Amino acid sequence: MKWEEYLVPSSLEEALAILKEHQGQARVIAGGTDLIIQLKKKEVTARCLVDITNLDELKGIELEDDFIRIGACVTHQELASSSLIREKAAVLAEGASQVGSPQIRNMGTVGGNIVNAQPAADTVVPLMALEAEVEVVSSDGIRREPLGGLCVGPGQCTVDATAEILTAVRFRALGPNQGSAFARLAKRKALSLPILNTAVVVTLNDGGDTFQEVRLAVGPVAPTPFRARKAEEALRGAAVEAQAIAAALELAAQEAQPRTNPVRGSEEYRREMVKVLLRRSIERAVQAARGS
Amino acid sequence: MTTQTLTMKLNGEEVTVQVKPSAMLVEVLRDQLELTGTKVACGEGECGSCTVLLDGRPVNSCLVPALKAQGREVLTVEGLASPGELHPLQKAFVEHGAVQCGYCTPGMLMSAKALLDQNPNPTEEEVRVAISGNLCRCTGYAKIVEAILDAGTHEVER
Ligand SMILES: Cc1cc2nc3c(=O)[nH]c(=O)nc-3n(C[C@H](O)[C@H](O)[C@H](O)COP(=O)(O)OP(=O)(O)OC[C@H]3O[C@@H](n4cnc5c(N)ncnc54)[C@H](O)[C@@H]3O)c2cc1C
Ligand code: FES
Ligand code: FES
Numbered sequence: 397m398k399w400e401e402y403l404v405p406s407s408l409e410e411a412l413a414i415l416k417e418h419q420g421q422a423r424v425i426a427g428g429t430d431l432i433i434q435l436k437k438k439e440v441t442a443r444c445l446v447d448i449t450n451l452d453e454l455k456g457i458e459l460e461d462d463f464i465r466i467g468a469c470v471t472h473q474e475l476a477s478s479s480l481i482r483e484k485a486a487v488l489a490e491g492a493s494q495v496g497s498p499q500i501r502n503m504g505t506v507g508g509n510i511v512n513a514q515p516a517a518d519t520v521v522p523l524m525a526l527e528a529e530v531e532v533v534s535s536d537g538i539r540r541e542p543l544g545g546l547c548v549g550p551g552q553c554t555v556d557a558t559a560e561i562l563t564a565v566r567f568r569a570l571g572p573n574q575g576s577a578f579a580r581l582a583k584r585k586a587l588s589l590p591i592l593n594t595a596v597v598v599t600l601n602d603g604g605d606t607f608q609e610v611r612l613a614v615g616p617v618a619p620t621p622f623r624a625r626k627a628e629e630a631l632r633g634a635a636v637e638a639q640a641i642a643a644a645l646e647l648a649a650q651e652a653q654p655r656t657n658p659v660r661g662s663e664e665y666r667r668e669m670v671k672v673l674l675r676r677s678i679e680r681a682v683q684a685a686r687g688s
Numbered sequence: 689m690t691t692q693t694l695t696m697k698l699n700g701e702e703v704t705v706q707v708k709p710s711a712m713l714v715e716v717l718r719d720q721l722e723l724t725g726t727k728v729a730c731g732e733g734e735c736g737s738c739t740v741l742l743d744g745r746p747v748n749s750c751l752v753p754a755l756k757a758q759g760r761e762v763l764t765v766e767g768l769a770s771p772g773e774l775h776p777l778q779k780a781f782v783e784h785g786a787v788q789c790g791y792c793t794p795g796m797l798m799s800a801k802a803l804l805d806q807n808p809n810p811t812e813e814e815v816r817v818a819i820s821g822n823l824c825r826c827t828g829y830a831k832i833v834e835a836i837l838d839a840g841t842h843e844v845e846r
Contacts, residue, residue: 587820
C-alpha cells in the first residue's frame with residue numbers, strides 16, 4: 397500500500413512526536429534515494445512518511461574542538477565539496493564523491509547511507525576508518541554509540557526509522573602526521589555499485605617513516621562494514637616500506653570474506669583486489685600524512 | 689485518497705496543485721501539469737531521463753516525492769527557452785547533432801544547465817562528470833559533450 401500522508405515537520409520534537417503517534421506506521425525519509433525504491437518495490441511499507449530534511453539540527457558540517465560533526469541530512473554533494481572535510485577527512489570527501497551520480501549525490505544523505513546499512517556504502521566505509529560515532533534520538537532520549545555497531549547485517553540497522561532519528565555523525569578531525577585515502581573498484585565510473593571499496597587512515601611518527609596506527613576499512617567483504625584488524629595490528633609500529641605493507645595485506649586478504657557474486661566477480665579475484673586497493677589507499681594516505 | 693497542497697515556483701511562476709501524498713514529482717509535472725518534456729524510463733534513479741533542477745541542482749524527479757518541492761524552485765526543460773528563442777544549450781545540441789531519438793535530451797540539457805550555471809567554462813572531464821547520471825541509449829555522448837562545451841564558451845563570450 398502507498399503512503400497516505402507526507403509530513404514535513406519543522407522541529408525534531410515534532411518529528412519524534414509524529415513517529416510516536418503513528419506507532420510504527422510512520423517512517424523517516426531523508427533524500428529518499430533508497431527508500432522510494434524500496435517502497436515502490438514493496439520491500440518496505442509505511443502509512444506516513446516523515447521528511448526530516450528541513451530540520452536545522454540535521455544540517456551542517458562543523459568543527460567542534462577537534463571533532464567534526466556532520467548532520468545526518470548532509471548530502472553526498474555537500475560532503476564531497478566541503479573544504480573542511482577535504483582537508484581534515486579527505487577519505488570521506490572521496491567516498492561521497494563516488495556515490496551514484498550527481499543527481500543521487502544531490503539528494504542522498506549520509507544519515508540515509510548509514511541507516512540503509514549496506515556493507516559497501518560509500519560514506520560508511522570511510523566513516524569506519526575515521527572511527528565515527530553516531531547520535532540517535534527518540535522520544536525516550538538520546539544514545540551515542542560507535543558507528544561500527546549499528547549495522548548488524550546487510551540492510552539491517554539497529555536504528556529503527558519508525559521511532560528513532562539519527563541526528564549526526566561525529567569523529568576526530570585528522571591532525572598532523574595523519575593522512576587518509578579512499579579507493580573503489582566498480583564496473584563503470586558512475587552509477588555502479590562497488591565491487592570493492594577501501595578506506596584508510598594512517599598516523600605516522602614524527603619522522604614519517606613508521607606507522608603509529610593504521611585503520612583499514614573494506615567493503616563489501618562481510619555482512620557488515622569491515623575493519624581488517626589483524627592487518628592493522630601487524631602495521632602498528634612497522635616501518636613504512638613495501639615489504640611490511642605487503643605482509644600485512646596478506647593478512648587483510650585472509651581476514652576479508654569476499655564472496656563470489658555474479659555482479660561483483662569471483663571470490664579469488666576480489667581477495668586479490670582487496671590487497672591492491674588497500675595498498676593504493678595506504679600509499680596515498682602516507683603521502684597525505686607526510687604532506688601535512 | 690486525500691490530497692495535499694503543493695505550492696512551488698515552476699519555471700519561474702508560482703504554481704499550486706493538489707497532489708497525492710505518494711506522487712513523485714515527475715508524475716505531477718507530466719500528468720497533472722502536462723509538462724511532458726521531462727521523461728521517465730527506469731523510474732529508479734539509474735538513467736537521468738527524468739532530470740529536473742530543484743533549487744538549481746539536478747535531481748531524478750522519478751525518485752523525488754512531489755511534496756519535497758514545497759516552497760522550492762523547479763526548472764524543467766520547458767523553462768529553458770525564452771519566447772521565440774531556444775536556450776544556447778538547445779541551439780548547441782541542434783547544431784552539433786547531439787540529439788538522435790531525443791529521449792535523453794531533456795535530462796541531458798538540465799544536467800548541462802546546472803553545470804554551466806556554476807561553471808560557465810568547464811573542461812571536458814567536468815562535462816563528463818556532470819552528465820554521468822544521464823544515459824543516452826543512442827550513445828551520442830561525443831556530440832553531447834561537444835555541444836555542452838560549445839554552449840559554455842558561447843555563454844562566456846556574451
Ligand atoms: C541510482 C542509485 C545509485 C546509487 N549509488 C550508490 C553508490 O554508489 N554508493 C552508495 O553508497 N549508495 C548508493 N546509492 C544508495 C543511496 O543513494 C544512498 O544510500 C543514500 O545515502 C541514501 O540516503 P537517503 O537520504 O536518500 O536515504 P533515504 O532513502 O531517505 O533513507 C534510507 C533509509 O534510512 C532511513 N533514514 C534515512 N535517514 C534517517 C535518519 N536520519 N534517521 C533514521 N532513519 C533514517 C529511511 O527510513 C530508510 O529506511 C544509490 C542509489 C541509487 C538510487
Ligand atoms: S526515470 Fe528517473 S532516473 Fe530513470
Ligand atoms: S538520443 Fe536517444 S537516448 Fe540519447
